[in-house]
Structures are given as C-alpha cells and as structure tokens.
Amino acid sequence: MKRLLAELRENIRMALSALAANKLRSALTLLGVMVGVFSIILVMTAVRAMKNNIEREMGALGSRTFAVTRFPVVNFEGPHGSMRYYRRKELNIQQGQQFQKIADFAPVVGLHSPFGSFTVSSRFAETPPNVPVEGATPGVFQTNNWTMVEGRPLLTADVESARDVCVISIELAKTLFPLGSPVGQRVKIEAINYTITGVLERVGSSEAKALAVIPITTGLNRFGRRRDIGILVQAADVATLGDTMEQARGVLRTIRKVAPGEPDDFEMLTSDSLIKQFNDVTFAVRIGLAVVSSISLLAAGVGIMNIMLVSVTERTREIGVRRAIGAKKRSIMSQFIIEAVVLCEIGGLAGVILGFAGANAVAVYLLKVPPAFPADWAIFGVAICSVVGVIFGSYPAYKAANLDPIESLRYD
Amino acid sequence: MSLIRLDSICRRYEMGGETVHALRGVSISIERGEYVAIMGPSGSGKSTLMNIIGCLDTPSSGSYELNGNTVADMDDNDLADIRNREIGFVFQTFNLLSRSTALRNVELPLIYAGVDIDERREIALAALADVGLADRVEHRPNEMSGGQRQRVAVARALVNKPSLLLADEPTGNLDSKTGEEILALFKALHAKGNTLIVVTHEEEVARHARRIIRIRDGLVASDEVVT
Numbered sequence: 001m002k003r004l005l006a007e008l009r010e011n012i013r014m015a016l017s018a019l020a021a022n023k024l025r026s027a028l029t030l031l032g033v034m035v036g037v038f039s040i041i042l043v044m045t046a047v048r049a050m051k052n053n054i055e056r057e058m059g060a061l062g063s064r065t066f067a068v069t070r071f072p073v074v075n076f077e078g079p080h081g082s083m084r085y086y087r088r089k090e091l092n093i094q095q096g097q098q099f100q101k102i103a104d105f106a107p108v109v110g111l112h113s114p115f116g117s118f119t120v121s122s123r124f125a126e127t128p129p130n131v132p133v134e135g136a137t138p139g140v141f142q143t144n145n146w147t148m149v150e151g152r153p154l155l156t157a158d159v160e161s162a163r164d165v166c167v168i169s170i171e172l173a174k175t176l177f178p179l180g181s182p183v184g185q186r187v188k189i190e191a192i193n194y195t196i197t198g199v200l201e202r203v204g205s206s207e208a209k210a211l212a213v214i215p216i217t218t219g220l221n222r223f224g225r226r227r228d229i230g231i232l233v234q235a236a237d238v239a240t241l242g243d244t245m246e247q248a249r250g251v252l253r254t255i256r257k258v259a260p261g262e263p264d265d266f267e268m269l270t271s272d273s274l275i276k277q278f279n280d281v282t283f284a285v286r287i288g289l290a291v292v293s294s295i296s297l298l299a300a301g302v303g304i305m306n307i308m309l310v311s312v313t314e315r316t317r318e319i320g321v322r323r324a325i326g327a328k329k330r331s332i333m334s335q336f337i338i339e340a341v342v343l344c345e346i347g348g349l350a351g352v353i354l355g356f357a358g359a360n361a362v363a364v365y366l367l368k369v370p371p372a373f374p375a376d377w378a379i380f381g382v383a384i385c386s387v388v389g390v391i392f393g394s395y396p397a398y399k400a401a402n403l404d405p406i407e408s409l410r411y412d
Numbered sequence: 413m414s415l416i417r418l419d420s421i422c423r424r425y426e427m428g429g430e431t432v433h434a435l436r437g438v439s440i441s442i443e444r445g446e447y448v449a450i451m452g453p454s455g456s457g458k459s460t461l462m463n464i465i466g467c468l469d470t471p472s473s474g475s476y477e478l479n480g481n482t483v484a485d486m487d488d489n490d491l492a493d494i495r496n497r498e499i500g501f502v503f504q505t506f507n508l509l510s511r512s513t514a515l516r517n518v519e520l521p522l523i524y525a526g527v528d529i530d531e532r533r534e535i536a537l538a539a540l541a542d543v544g545l546a547d548r549v550e551h552r553p554n555e556m557s558g559g560q561r562q563r564v565a566v567a568r569a570l571v572n573k574p575s576l577l578l579a580d581e582p583t584g585n586l587d588s589k590t591g592e593e594i595l596a597l598f599k600a601l602h603a604k605g606n607t608l609i610v611v612t613h614e615e616e617v618a619r620h621a622r623r624i625i626r627i628r629d630g631l632v633a634s635d636e637v638v639t
Contacts, residue, residue: 003526010523021511321507324468325568326496326524328489405468409507 007331008338015339018311019346026343029307032300033347033388034354037381040293041355047282049363049372054278055271056370064238065143066245066270068099068231068252072277088265091228093220095255099231100137102255105247108234110139111216115223120168120212121188122176131172131210133189135219135229141200143232146213151183151198154215158197162217166194172210173199187212192222241270297384300347301392308340308396312403319400320408333401340393341386348385352378413480414441415575415607416465421474423460434460436630437474442609444575447602449621450611457630459580462611466501466578467494479575496524500569504581506561508553514540514564515549521572539567543597559590566597570606577601579610583617595620 019026070091096111103109112134119129140146141153149170158165166187173182186193194214202211216229235244245268258265269277312319319332327335356378360371423435434457442448452458463469464476467483470491476483479498486494495501500521508517518536527535540549543563553561562582569577579598583591599620602608610621618624619638626633 002528006526006528007523017511317507318509321503321509322520322524323492324466324495324501324507325521326492326572328492328524330489331492331524406463409468409503 007334011335011338012342014335015342018315018339019343022311025307026346029303030343030347030350032303033297033344033385034351036293036296036300037348037351037385038355038358039296040289040384041352041377041381042359043285043289044374044377045356045359045372046362046367047285048374048377049359049369050367051275051278051282052372053367053369054275062143062145062234063271064236064241065232065234066241066248066268068233068248069267069269070228072267072269089256090226091231091256091266093216093225093229095252096229096231098255099248099251100139102251103233103248106233106244107236108139108142108232110137110141110143110232110234111229112136112140112232113216113219113227113229115214115219118189120172120176120210122182122185124178125176127172127175127210131212133212133214133219135216136213137216139234140213140232143234144202146200146202149199149201150181151196153198153200154213159215159217162215162221164192164194164218165197165215167198167200167213168196169209169211170199170201172212175210189214190222245270297388300344301388304340304343304389305392305396308336308393309399311339312336312396312400315400316403316408316411319403320405320411323403323405324409329401333397336397336400337390337393340396341389344385344389345382348382352381355381414477415444415446415479416440416442417475417477418465419475421461421464421471421476423457423464423469424472433630435464435471438627438630438632439474440625440632440635442607444607445602445605447598447608447620447622448610449618449624450609450627451613451615451618451624452627452633453613456627458611458627461627462578462580462609465576465609466499467491492524496521497572498575500566500572500574500577502562502565502569502577502579502582504584506553506558506565506585508561508564508568510553513550513552514545514556514567517553517564518568518571521568525572536567536571539571540564542570543567557590558586559593562586562590562594563597566594566601570601575607577606577608579608581612582610583612583614591617 068091070088071085093111100109100111115133115135117130117132120127120131136154137159138154138156146153151167154165154167157163166189168176168182168187176182176187177185182196182199185196187196188194189212200211200213202209220227233244233248235241249264249268252266253264256265322332356373363369363371418438418440420437420439421435422433422437425432425434438461450458450461460469464471467478470486471484474484478494481494481498483491483494509520515533515536518539519532522532522535537546537549540546543566545560545563545567548556548560553564556564566577582594582598586594595617598608598610608621610617612618621638623635623637625635
C-alpha cells in the first residue's frame, strides 16, 4: 500500500515534468477537457444559483402556505399554452373576498397584489423609483412571516375603509427617516400621502429590500381595479396542507363556476411545487448539456489519446531505459495512464474554476441572485476528467508498456 | 559458484520468413569479481549475448543462471526485478533522462525498487559522490560534459548495488581522454570487487579487462586471460 502510494507520487511527479516539458502542447490538449468541464460547471452553477434564490424567496412563504394565482409562475408550453392561460377569467378582488368569507377551514387567508415600483418620499428623503408597492390584507403579514418592528400592521378596518395608510419595511424606514421613528409620519407615493402605521421586517428573506405595503383596497382605487390578485392561504400545519389545498380548490371552482370535469382555471403553488416546476423547466437544459458536454469530452479524450500516442513514440528511448533499469510493464503502464489523468485533471480544474467564475458573474451581475458553488458538480467534473484520462490514456499506455525493451533502447 | 553460468545458449530470430541464428551454443561462466571484455565484429552476436546476459532477452534454448537465479524461464516481471537488483547498465549513448537532474536519474532504479524517498536521496547522493560528481547533483544531462554524463550513468548503474555492471561500448561516444577517465573509473570499481562486463570492439578498451571473450558467428571464438 505504502509502496503503491510512493509509486503514485513518483508517477505524478514524472507526469508533471513530462507535461511541463511540452507546455504549449499540453495546454492545447487540455483545452478540450477544460471546455467540456467548463460548460458543465457554468450551466450547473447558474441553475443552482437560480434554484437557491427561489428556495430563499419561497422560504419566506413557509412550508404550510400555498398561493393561488391566475397564471403559472413559469410557462413552458409555448405561445399556445400562454393563450390558454390568457383566456382564463380574471382572479379579482371580489372573488378573493368571497373566498376569504367562505374559507373558514383555513386559519389565515391573505389577498395581495403588486402595484409596481415607485418613488417613495418623506420630508427628509426620497428614493429612486424602485420601491415595490404591494397591496395587502392583514392575513398577508402572517403568511409572509412579516414581523412588526414598530407600530402596528394593517388592520381589517384599514382594508374595509380603504384608508391611506401604509407599512414600510425596515430598510425603507432607514432611508426615509434616518433619525427618528417613522410611525405616524407621512410618505408620498404617486402624489398621495399615506400615514405610516408600522415598520416590518421580513424574516427568512436574506436580501435587504425596500417595500411599502398599503391596504389592497386603497391600491385598487389608486392604481386601477382591473387587475389580478393573488390569494395566500396558510394551513394549520404541514400535515393538513394537502387537505386545505383540496378544500380551497373546491371553493375556488365554485366561485369561478368551473364545470365538473373541466380543469382548474387557476394555479395553486407551494414552495415545493415551485421548485419542482423550476426543475422541470431546467431538466431539458440539463439533458442537453449532458449530451453536449459528453460529446466535447469525447472529442477531448480522442485528442488526449492522440497526443499520448505521439508522446509514447517520442519517448520510446526513455521507455527502453526505464525497462532496462527495472521498470515493470505495470510501472510503465501506470506512468502513462497517470500522465493522461494528470493532463485531464489540470484541464478539469481549470474548467471548474472558470465555470464557477463565469456562472457566478452571470448570476450576480445579470440575474441579480447570490452566487453558488455547487461542490457536488465540481467533484463530478473532476471525477469525469479522471475517467476520460483513464479511458483514453489506456491504449497509449498499453502500447508503451508492451514495447520491446531492446528495440526501444536502439530507437532514435 | 559462478556468478554467471551460460550453458549452450542459442538464440534464433524469425526475420522475413528466414531464421537467423544469432547465437549457436555459447557456454561461458564468469566468476564474481571478474573484469571481462566481450569482443566481436558487428553481426557476430555479441549484442544478442549482452542482451541475454542483461536479462533484456531470453535464450531460445540453453540455460542461464545469474547469481543462482535460473533466468531462462522467468516471466517479464521477474526479469524486470532481476534487471533492477542484479544488473547495472551503462550504454554507449548514456541514455539519461534529459529532463531530470543527475540526482533524479540516479534515483530512478531505487524508485522501481521501492526504496522510500529519504533513503533514496541519501543513497543516490552517495553513488554520485562515488563517481566524483558530488557537486553536480542538480545539473541536467545537457549541462554536463560527455564524461560527466557517463559517470552519472555509472552511478545510476551502481546505485542498487548490482552483482554485475554491464557496459555496452561505454567509451564509444567519448573522446579518448574522457574515455580513459571512464576506464580508470571501471578499474577502480573492479578493484573494489565489482564484477564488470564490457562489450566493445576496441582493442584498447578490451585491454583494460582481465579476460577477453571473442565472439564470432554466434560462437565463442576465444576466451583468454590478459596478464
């Protein structure tokens, strides 16, 4: 065992010096492997970063909450599919309120609708026009795990009377009221003043984001009534989530007058189902990637075999000397296989590093999601390199090991 | 008991459908501590004989015993072991690994013998010092003169303490002065009790040996002791 390790170490050392002797040739050869591994790592890291982001965002929703929307979050049926969704009835506030009234089986029901992003200003400061303004009912505070840092959340009375009040996130509060408490102060959104009733903090959401929450009724009056709303429902616990969803489905079908036997004309999503949808969408991408990178690794492997065969011929004399001073066939074989593996590994490691760098550059600057470092794919990438090295290094190594020592010593 | 005992060694090759008889029954025995030169014109079979003595080749018939090991029926792995432990080769063209330092070159047989790294370095350094190259251990072959390269080769050949040093035209690529140096080194090695076999076609080189075996047409033509 110890002897094998020592031999391995020697082989790696010899391989490195052999590769260093032909730097350009080695670099060109390992380029193929690098590109193959790079493409795997690039796509997998980007997918992982997006998935992590979804999980983080949905994590705030909690595992016992589901959402009802008119449209699915992602659509992968093409334009034909989206037409089907666009023909669906609106999911409007009346239906939402009706559902809220009937659905006494659900402990918490919230109605919400995004109204867009606007400039929010106080007496002291003004934000860029990028603060999301969200219409909500009191239930949304519970389903989204919003906790109050200060003041009170929105009340049913605020919603019923469509009051001009709002709750702002702690991040926005720090921007607009850098010195004092914002509660009771006024902010202006789209030329309307709102009195601040409280400051909320989003638990579980990793990113600090500004947010202004107003009663959904107020928002509909201001920004227009013809829009879809989302319904958030929290079940008593995870175990009853399925039952609650089924009951909610029945109620919604009744409200929206879906005939028996017809499919639902609305979507119900949990964080699990969202992640599943994401995986479904990226499945094709991952399969395509597997095919493309297999082909590129195959091509790279053939390149490696080619260069190893050249190397064996060039070093016939060296092989003869090694055999003469006591190298067994096995030693020569492992020397050349390890040389091929080392060559592949250098390419593979470069591919992993470049893949991480490239994918995370895309993730952070283009997709605006936190970076990811999928160690499992990195290990996979490096492992597949070893496999390529062993497979395509074997034949040249076999050829080297079976050279006749006498002939090799005479070769020049 | 003799170190080398060759008994009616024959070696035939198939070449383009024709059988070539390189050796036709050679019987020699060489004792421990001898300094032997094997001479012969090209095509005489002396290279084949050297390959067989060096365990690079096996005879078609006949028996060969080296240091008590019957070599004729050994497989490839056993032969590699014998070459590693019992034989040190010195070649006409030095055959050093050009990318490796003198030290690494001398360490190579120890690597295949499975000697661990610290011990290996120590032994290799001592072997280089023995041939007078203690100050050249980190030089690569292309940074050394021919004579120095051949001395590295001798150090490599001796590093595993083999029972036999087998040199094939060791001075063939050297000018006469450096050639003399190498022969003086051989003489010193012989004086220390090493067994040397030098294959050559130069009378001057052969004269340094204590016994000259001449090969002609695959047979021993003469076997004489030099006084």
